Amino acid sequence: MNHLTPDDIAQFDEEGYLVFEGLFDHDLNERIKADVDQLMIDRETDKRRMLMAYPELGLLTSEPSVVDRVADLMNGKKFVHHHIHARWQLPGERGAPWHQDYAQIPHTNRSHLMVHVFMYMNGLNGEVGDLLVMPGTHKKVMANDAYRQFQFEDLPGSRTIDNLAHGSIVIVHSALQHARRPKPGGGIYKRYFIDTSYCEEGILWPSYPNIAEINRVALETGCDRNGKYAFLYDTSQFFERKDYMNTLNEKNQGSLALQL
Template identity: 40%
Template sequence: MLETFQDQGYAVFPEFLEKAEIDTLKAAVDEHAAAQPQRHAYENEQIGALVWHPRVGELVDELMGGPYVFHHIHAARHDAGKNGVSWHQDYEQYPQTNRSHLMVHVFFYLNGLNGTIGDLLLVPGSHRYATDSRALTFLGTSDLPGSITVDDVPPGSVLIVHSAMWHARRPKPGGEDSPRWFIDASYGRSGVKWPSYRAPGMLANLRERHVAAGGTRPWLFDETQFFDGARARATMGSLEGSVMLDLPQWQNS
């Protein structure tokens, strides 16, 4: 797993979740998808608890090789006719300049991928290059040089991808009788401050629930390892010219 991940930027774990877990999470995703008004996925009890799933933690521990923090979790049900998602990468950094600290996304395909509704597209090795998250969005879901299509994994499978890898979801026909239940969770290596997620209070809420459930990883939810992501996004949009010239160490040199 480690060799494949370091070289290609992803690793596949077929049938990672057990049937009882799959059924519980499907019901949780349905509940989340039907909620009005829409809530954050972490607020659902079963989805939130997936953040500290013991076997997921073992995999992320190995990949990180040291301390890390949780960043966010999403959940969605993709029904027949669902739109695709254009090429993008999800590494959290403002501006995008380096890949010094590992960030990963854990993709949970509760009923697998079977060539209907949407295929997962990846560009192995693309995680090595710092690029704006939406730089290739204009290409839609067309094949890219070296890209691969993941369209055949069994229910309960997990894919772990480097968050900086270019990926997309290509819409496909079919799936009227079997929607796709999908969850993704993200973690970042400690040592730098990460942009905070768009859900104030999320980390404190999850830490309290984790400890109440007997969890031993409250460090996953350490607010001191984040900075104000909303402010960073707004600031980046207002800057002009080379950002390097605004850095104190450059101005004082």
């Protein structure tokens, strides 16, 4: 039941995203929210811990209802977990202008799949922040900020997602242009937002600097669910971007094809 239909996969390939409303049951959703609540308190009090060390957030990175769907999009290829971010957003939250999050330096192709999973524990209700997506843009190769000048505007063909049940997720191709449009907020609505991300194996992906430590904690705390999802926490699939940036900046002139 955690699997995608051929229609789902075709829709993802064409549009670059899939919505699953109310995917998480009430208990799981509440447990995750409690972890985010604790995380936000810890951030205020400077007791910073990596997200993987929070029991529910760590486990969320291998949540079968998410990861098994991602596996279907990967079409039999192995893949690894790239990151988890989590927070809540309150009335007055600023927006995030149009952008895409595919991790590649520089952007030259889309040979391997990377997805982000956007999770809304309190759903979306038109307050605080709407999700905007631009279907099909994942098929184009462009810089992360290529649409930035459009800020939070509706664009020809763009869609606004502002009404989702609690515990909903949206799986997006990481190269899909998307934005968070700020809304004035109606009162007490708290917009819980978590994103996790997964990368197809076969190439090296730019990672956060502490990926080895994050993966060590994931395995130590049982995020691999008795080994079934241990493949997600494989540090060998990543490289450290800062080690390469100087060389790239020196060589990134004219047609890179001439430098291969």
